[in-house]
Amino acid sequence: MNRAHNFNAGPAALPTEVLETAQKELLNFNDTGMSVMELSHRSTDYEEVHNEAITLVKDLLEVPEDYEVLLLQGGASLQFSMIPMNFLEKGKAANYILTGSWSEKALKEAKYFGETKIGASSKDSNYKHIPALSDLDVSEEDAYVHITSNNTIFGTQWQDLNVASEVPVIADMSSDILSRPIPVDKFSLIYAGAQKNLGPSGVTLVIIKKDLLSNKKEDIPTLLRYTTHAEKNSLYHTPPTFAIYMLNQVLRWVKDNGGAAGMASRNKEKASLLYEVIDQSDGFYTGHADTNSRSLMNVTFNLPTDELNKQFLDEAKKAGFIGLNGHRSVGGCRASIYNAVSLESVKALQEFMISFRDKHQ
Template sequence: MARAHNFNAGPAALPVEVLEEAQKELVNFNNTGMSVMELSHRSKDYEAVHNEAISLVKDLLNVPDDYEVLLIQGGASLQFSMIPMNFLTNGKTANYILTGAWSEKALKEAKALGETKIGAASKESNYTYIPDRNSIETSSDDAYVHITSNNTIFGTQYHDFDLNTSAPLFADMSSDILSKPIPVDRFSFIYAGAQKNLGPSGVTLVIVKKELLEQSKENIPTLLKYNTHVEKNSLYHTPPTFAIYMLNKVLHWIKDNGGAAGMQIRNKEKAELLYDVIDNSGGFYKGHAQEESRSYMNVTFNLKKEDLNQKFLMEAKQAGFVGLNGHRSVGGCRASIYNAVSVESCKALKDFMIDFQQKNQ
């Protein structure tokens, strides 16, 4: 059976090369006579995979020496709670910049644990843009400023991180981590669920500045302390071994394909293929995001009539395109074009969009 054109928002496409390599090793990893899923997480064979994955993250993102790299379970959603548990101290306020549903959810969890505020938001336009840096309100009592670097539902993305704040900057990068180079030293805390750009679901990457860890609270459950995971090299309890094994494979694939800079070139090419169709459609396709805030990860659009949305999605599915339904908050269509989505799939979708318009003007 031919591979689908997979535009799912997450869990998302994985590189075919990675899947094929994992398939070959599935029942006998590294001549152990066992699958990596059967290995003890205390074994040398697994620890080599684990430590190499952490080393690859540091290499590919140029992580400075004064940061820790952690591999944690619970998804980005658990980080919404762990962050204020560890870093929202009495007398301080957590400052959230709202650019979509996931930043709203992060704020909701922080509200349950301490003082919060909204430093800026684009909700009034149904999140069609990223707030301008000069519109962000910050103050000396901010424990941290939290952003969501890419907004999957609305198709918007930060294209620089020159925010107007001296407070520690935190970022949920679940949907664009390693899709481009990032200035890690601009942040005190970065986190990302793996299931869009880094691998399958089950593991969450955390990059945290050591100086910040020295300020974290102590009177919280052991497993929810970042220092617990630092002290045990993310092996305090049984890690999601297969997810980390796959993370390792995907990181090698990224490295072999030009690293973060190579991904940026590839992702820009893919996004421009689709945005060009939208921009040249004479209003037949209408992008949700304002042009300067458009995402290179999630291309969101509606057709000029709702019945055309439904016809487009039905015919696209029949043609082998998967995952193009837009979220109910925006409606219409969404093409998630994460790292592993091929240029060929995006070219095929471009051709389908042009053909569909010609037949349904």
């Protein structure tokens, strides 16, 4: 069977080796005579998978000992509510740096729980760039500062993650987690839906500093408290066992392929192939993001006319390239080249882009 060139923005491509392992083990995991989906989450066989996944996250991201790693449900979108619910204190403001649609949604949810502010925004330029660190309005009176490290819709990414602050810094890293080494110790909380770089949808990774957990409000439902999950090793209730099994398999694959540094090298090579085509096309392809804010995960671009955009997407789909449609807010095209997207697929897209330009320029 021929595999598609999968450039979907999420759920996204998974490593072929991981899918093959899951296929092989689907009916009989670890000689249990059952699928991992059928195992009790209290069984030794499942707990080994669960604990290995947490250990691999700690190792691959060099998570300091004063952090907890949680495996939660509800997607990154539930974190938009859980964070202010747990950490937005009266008399303080939650500070959101707006760099795209997902940071806007996070801000919207925070407003239900208390005072908010916008510490910087690139909305006026249709989110073409990441604000400079020197332009951030951060105060000791902020409850926390929230950033979105990569913006799938607009194709921008924070190049410098050293967001210095006297207050907790929280990051939504759903679309670039483990795509490069990150300074975990610069953040009090990192969260990421798995369905782009870590595995299938269904599990959300949270890395949280233990001193943040000491902030215990009394009026939060049990399941929405971070302490609930930290105290029970993310096993307070039935976890998404198959999603965590797949997460563990992807983490093993990342480790076997050079870890976070290996992913960074791989992703830079892939992104450079596509940005080269854009930059050398004499304006036939126009990137949405400013050069110094470009994402290594989502390459966004437009052709000279809407008609050519449509023709490009139609011909690309017929040629086996899936998921290249840009988001409606920016239009055009988007190639999401997360960790598992192969270099071969990106090279094939590069050749297709060159060929299409040569025919229509």
